[in-house]
Amino acid sequence: MNPVVNDFSVRIATPNGTGSQTSNIVIHRALLRMGLAANAKNLFPSNIAGLPTWYQIRVSPGGWQTMAESWQILLPLNQATIGKDLRESAPGTVVIDNSDWKTADSAFEGFVRYPVPFDKLARGIDNAKLRPRLKNLIYVGVVAWLLDIPIKAVREALETVFPGKTEVVDLNESAAMIGHEYASENFTKQDPYTTESADQVGNRILVDGNEAAALGAIWGGVSVVAWYPITPASSLAENLEKHIEKIRDKDSDGANRFVVVQAEDELAAVGMALGAGWAGARSMTSTSGPGISLMAENLGLGYFTEIPTVIYDVQRVGPSTGLPTRTQQSDMLQVAFHSHGDTRFPMLLPANPGEAFSMSCQAYDLAEKYQTPVVFMSDLDLGMNNWICDPLEEPSTDFDRGKIASDEVIARLEKWGRYRDVDGDGIPYRTIPGVTLHPDAAHLTRGSGHDEDANYSESPEVYSRNLDRIARKISGMVVDLPEPILKPGQGDMGLIAFGTTDWAVEEALADMESTPDYLRVRSFPFHQQVGEFLENHESVMVIEQNQQGQMAQLLAMEYPQLAGRIVSKTYYGGLPLSANFVREALQSASEVEAR
Amino acid sequence: MSEEKAPAVNQLGLSKADYKAGASTMCKGCGHDRISEAIIQACYDLGVDGRSVIKMSGIGCSSKTPAYFLGQSMGLNSTHGRMPSFATGAHLANLDMNPIGVSGDGDSASIGMGQFVHMIRRNPKMVYIVENNGVYGLTKGQFSATADRRSPSKRGKFPREESIDLCGLALELGAPFVARSFSGDKKQLVPILKAAFSFDGLAFIDVISPCVTFNNHEGSTKSYTHQKEHGVTYHDPFFIAPKEQIDIEYEDGELQEVTLHDGSKLVLRKLEKDHNPAEISSARSMLMETRDRGEILTGLIHVDTEQPSLAEVSGLSREPLVRQEQGDLRPAAGVLQGINDSFRI
Numbered sequence: 001m002n003p004v005v006n007d008f009s010v011r012i013a014t015p016n017g018t019g020s021q022t023s024n025i026v027i028h029r030a031l032l033r034m035g036l037a038a039n040a041k042n043l044f045p046s047n048i049a050g051l052p053t054w055y056q057i058r059v060s061p062g063g064w065q066t067m068a069e070s071w072q073i074l075l076p077l078n079q080a081t082i083g084k085d086l087r088e089s090a091p092g093t094v095v096i097d098n099s100d101w102k103t104a105d106s107a108f109e110g111f112v113r114y115p116v117p118f119d120k121l122a123r124g125i126d127n128a129k130l131r132p133r134l135k136n137l138i139y140v141g142v143v144a145w146l147l148d149i150p151i152k153a154v155r156e157a158l159e160t161v162f163p164g165k166t167e168v169v170d171l172n173e174s175a176a177m178i179g180h181e182y183a184s185e186n187f188t189k190q191d192p193y194t195t196e197s198a199d200q201v202g203n204r205i206l207v208d209g210n211e212a213a214a215l216g217a218i219w220g221g222v223s224v225v226a227w228y229p230i231t232p233a234s235s236l237a238e239n240l241e242k243h244i245e246k247i248r249d250k251d252s253d254g255a256n257r258f259v260v261v262q263a264e265d266e267l268a269a270v271g272m273a274l275g276a277g278w279a280g281a282r283s284m285t286s287t288s289g290p291g292i293s294l295m296a297e298n299l300g301l302g303y304f305t306e307i308p309t310v311i312y313d314v315q316r317v318g319p320s321t322g323l324p325t326r327t328q329q330s331d332m333l334q335v336a337f338h339s340h341g342d343t344r345f346p347m348l349l350p351a352n353p354g355e356a357f358s359m360s361c362q363a364y365d366l367a368e369k370y371q372t373p374v375v376f377m378s379d380l381d382l383g384m385n386n387w388i389c390d391p392l393e394e395p396s397t398d399f400d401r402g403k404i405a406s407d408e409v410i411a412r413l414e415k416w417g418r419y420r421d422v423d424g425d426g427i428p429y430r431t432i433p434g435v436t437l438h439p440d441a442a443h444l445t446r447g448s449g450h451d452e453d454a455n456y457s458e459s460p461e462v463y464s465r466n467l468d469r470i471a472r473k474i475s476g477m478v479v480d481l482p483e484p485i486l487k488p489g490q491g492d493m494g495l496i497a498f499g500t501t502d503w504a505v506e507e508a509l510a511d512m513e514s515t516p517d518y519l520r521v522r523s524f525p526f527h528q529q530v531g532e533f534l535e536n537h538e539s540v541m542v543i544e545q546n547q548q549g550q551m552a553q554l555l556a557m558e559y560p561q562l563a564g565r566i567v568s569k570t571y572y573g574g575l576p577l578s579a580n581f582v583r584e585a586l587q588s589a590s591e592v593e594a595r
Numbered sequence: 596m597s598e599e600k601a602p603a604v605n606q607l608g609l610s611k612a613d614y615k616a617g618a619s620t621m622c623k624g625c626g627h628d629r630i631s632e633a634i635i636q637a638c639y640d641l642g643v644d645g646r647s648v649i650k651m652s653g654i655g656c657s658s659k660t661p662a663y664f665l666g667q668s669m670g671l672n673s674t675h676g677r678m679p680s681f682a683t684g685a686h687l688a689n690l691d692m693n694p695i696g697v698s699g700d701g702d703s704a705s706i707g708m709g710q711f712v713h714m715i716r717r718n719p720k721m722v723y724i725v726e727n728n729g730v731y732g733l734t735k736g737q738f739s740a741t742a743d744r745r746s747p748s749k750r751g752k753f754p755r756e757e758s759i760d761l762c763g764l765a766l767e768l769g770a771p772f773v774a775r776s777f778s779g780d781k782k783q784l785v786p787i788l789k790a791a792f793s794f795d796g797l798a799f800i801d802v803i804s805p806c807v808t809f810n811n812h813e814g815s816t817k818s819y820t821h822q823k824e825h826g827v828t829y830h831d832p833f834f835i836a837p838k839e840q841i842d843i844e845y846e847d848g849e850l851q852e853v854t855l856h857d858g859s860k861l862v863l864r865k866l867e868k869d870h871n872p873a874e875i876s877s878a879r880s881m882l883m884e885t886r887d888r889g890e891i892l893t894g895l896i897h898v899d900t901e902q903p904s905l906a907e908v909s910g911l912s913r914e915p916l917v918r919q920e921q922g923d924l925r926p927a928a929g930v931l932q933g934i935n936d937s938f939r940i
Contacts, residue, residue, distance in 0.1 A: 029940075032940040033940070201940050204940070205935055205938035205939055205940070206938055206939075206940050207938045215931075215934060218925075218926065219925055219926065219931070221919075221921060221924035221925055222924075223688070223916040223919060223924060224684055224687050224688055224916060226680075226684065243934075247926045247930050247934075248924065248926065249923060249926075249927075250912075251912040251913075251914055251923075253912070253913070255910055255911060255912040255913065256909065256910045256911055256912060257912050257914075257916065257919050257923055257924065258916070259687045259909045259911050259916070260909075261683070261687070261717075261909075263680065263713075264709055264710070264712075264713040265709065267677060267680065267709075267710075268677070268679070268680035268683075268709070268710055268713065269680075270680075271673065271674075271677045271679075271680025271681045271683075271684065271710070272680045272681070272683050272684035272687070273684060274673075274681060274684065275651075275671070275673075275680060275681035275682060275683060275684025275685040275686075275688070276684035276685060276687060276688040276916075277684075277688075278671050278681070278684075278685055279649070279684065279685035279686075279688035279689050279692070279917060280688060280689065280917035281687075281688035281689070281916040281917050282924070283684065283688070297674050298673075298674055298677060301673060301674050305671075388940070391935040391938075392931055392934065392935055393931075394928065394931050395925075398921055399921040399924075399925075431669065432917055433646075433649050433668075433669040433685075433689065433692055434646065434647060434649075434689050434691050434692045434915070434917070435917060435918070437646050439667070441669070442645070442646070442666060442667050442668060442669050443669060443670075444650070444661060444662050444669070444670040444671070444672055445669070445670065445671045445672065446671075446672040447672065447673070447674065448672070456662070
């Protein structure tokens with residue numbers, strides 16, 4: 001039997017809240033310690049304890065960070081799902097099961113089985129109090145034996161998980177060793193899967209998108225943060241608070257140059273962010289679908305009164321409560337034209353933690369320069385899963401606070417008014433209360449109709465002129481928004497994707513003989529290159545993670561004359577998109593062409 | 596040739612006209628205009644620089660009034676019921692500014708009840724005025740949540756639901772400054788407003804402010820007549836600015852003094868009954884007793900100068916966040932390197 005080295009997926013099924021997550025992370029980390037660019041996806045339920053959870057670790061020669069649709073090694077360690085887990089596994093799958101459960105042998109037909117008496121072995125753990133949690137480490141040892149993962153790598157992984165806690169590391173390691181010893185004494189290797197140390201990682205780092213975005217916000221100079229807990233966005237604000245306390249310089253009295261408020265709901269969270277933005281501070285709020293819906297009215301005010309702030313939408317499966325712990329890109333249309341009335345919100349579309357950092361940082365400049373709420377569109381897969389990526393890069397530009405109506409500016413301008421288009425670019429000069437002290441500066445910001453001087457107006461001409469100027473201002477943002485990235489291929493076909501869909505696309509394209517030209521869109525409103533891409537291709541497939549093909553619809557709306565060229569392919573089951581989906585989608589398109 | 600008399604000016608050299616703003620579009624006789632006048636008077640007397648004030652409001656008749664006072668101040672007329680959150684954000688962004696929040700009973704007691712409640716819990720420094728008339732004016736006379744069950748509409752219908760007493764609720768929530776006044780009682784409202792301005796925390800003032808168009812008829816419990824007949828107060832308030840020397844001669848036990856955060860004092864001259872607003876139990880029982888008698892208690896109901904403000908509990912720099920520069924906000928070169936290292940595998 002030829003060994004299969006560094007090319008497999010391990011699927012671990014456990015009940016949520018039993019401490020298995022630590023064991024799963026240890027296996028992932030141990031593989032990383034071997035220099036393997038292992039990827040892990042946490043498929044967790046919306047539940048604190050009891051419901052089934054799956055953790056899927058993938059090692060591949062290409063170091064791909066997507067989840068494979070199938071797995072070669074299964075640990076069905078949840079009695080509630082063992083039947084389903086086995087049924088979903090392909091023949092020949094390696095199965096490490098709990099033999100104390102007395103599952104009928106027939107259930108394992110066609111699999112390579114390593115039955116382990118986990119319950120009996122757990123009695124060998126001396127520490128009775130910690131036994132239920134340490135028990136999970138036994139399977140770490142069995143997996144280490146199976147895949148030839150060095151014990152040293154397991155220990156190093158434990159040291160990363162429990163930094164500075166030698167005693168805890170020792171306890172966990174000895175529990176893992178129970179499994180390792182049992183396996184080496186009782187099993188003969190009957191499957192081909194194994195690992196070898198490699199140099200797939202190099203200088204790269206492991207981080208999730210929420211933490212990277214939180215750090216980007218700190219580098220972007222955020223100082224007022226208001227948020228309300230919601231999966232999968234909570235860890236963005238929590239990480240922000242954790243880091244900013246440590247790395248934002250205190251003032252001379254040792255006091256904070258930031259404030260984080262946990263609001264009573266998303267209406268208040270966005271209200272605080274907008275209030276702070278109006279007052280002149282860099283502000284943000286982070287949320288997910290249900291929260292973004294609640295923010296609609298206030299965001300409309302922000303758009304119409306031209307208040308800078310940054311909104312982070314870590315998208316999850318909707319509509320309604322949907323699947324709160326699963327991923328989707330399904331808020332695109334809603335956010336693009338959020339709130340009642342005619343609006344258009346700039347959206348940033350990061351695909352990886354590096355972009356989560358840089359776009360998050362840049363969002364504050366964009367918001368202030370263009371005096372508008374800017375929406376950072378992430379998703380659960382990017383936000384909550386760890387990704388191997390390049391180190392985060394120090395921003396290369398200084399803060400751009402945009403046009404501020406300082407006393408000098410007002411004195412210089414012939415006629416200043418809060419909403420006057422002095423420079424012909426649709427961007428007015430904004431005031432900062434308490435800083436702008438010029439007698440002409442005072443005005444009342446209002447969400448009702450207003451003229452160039454911020455006075456109440458119901459005049460049809462004034463209203464239309466103002467709305468048109470704002471629309472022009474937003475369209476003009478493209479010069480500063482992240483450009484799309486073109487990856488040329490062969491043939492007439494084009495492919496458009498955005499956000500985390502990119503990972504699956506990149507992997508699918510890597511082993512295709514004839515690839516389409518691929519354009520990854522990174523912001524809305526669209527750059528000119530997006531329209532050109534549609535013009536230059538007879539057929540453009542748009543792959544995205546929602547049911548209605550929301551990006552395809554946005555493109556059709558923006559380029560109606562080219563809408564007929566768009567072929568929409570969508571996945572909306574809530575799991576991270578697989579390369580196989582992309583392969584099959586492209587395959588189906590080429591079959592249509594061939595006919 | 597007669598000599599023109601120069602207008603009176605305050606310590607900033609500003610006349611009262613400097614504290615006015617655009618012409619009001621409220622109905623003639625609206626209580627809200629009296630409140631705007633009281634705000635103008637209080638700020639003029641205190642010598643407030645209008646440019647250090649931000650006027651925050653929601654939606655409704657009351658929320659329009661920031662256009663009619665303190666023309667030198669900036670303001671934000673936000674969304675319905677959400678003034679507290681906008682004001683909280685603006686306050687945190689710049690601790691040098693003094694927010695005046697103006698809201699109504701629809702804005703605060705219905706659609707914005709959640710924000711009202713949580714703002715009190717948070718205790719930011721600001722003056723929060725509810726111009727309370729028991730009715731939705733802009734939408735033509737529907738009952739609000741502060742409309743009393745026994746108070747009929749103009750057409751003789753009665754509210755089906757129990758009314759909410761915002762002062763009672765504020766006390767329950769632990770508000771550190773709770774007052775009620777009447778738009779027709781400038782003598783009481785102005786010193787209370789001054790005390791509110793001098794208070795480092797949330798100063799809540801429920802001002803009964805009759806709606807002359809929809810809720811000033813006979814039988815209404817929010818009418819001028821009803822308030823004059825049933826309003827009751829236990830103190831006459833006098834405001835004394837810091838360092839100001841005013842001798843008030845009264846017999847012992849008649850005066851209670853509240854020293855505010857900036858050193859100013861609110862002196863309360865006792866009227867008929869003992870009520871110590873520093874004691875929460877006294878505040879509660881006074882409010883309950885008067886309510887049971889069908890009276891409307893006005894005056895400073897409760898004050899607690901010990902409660903820490905939001906800025907304090909947040910450990911927030913006194914230097915306004917809006918004045919922080921890139922050098923203060925962006926971590927120094929090298930910090931990111933350390934973070935990247937911590938993410939190494």
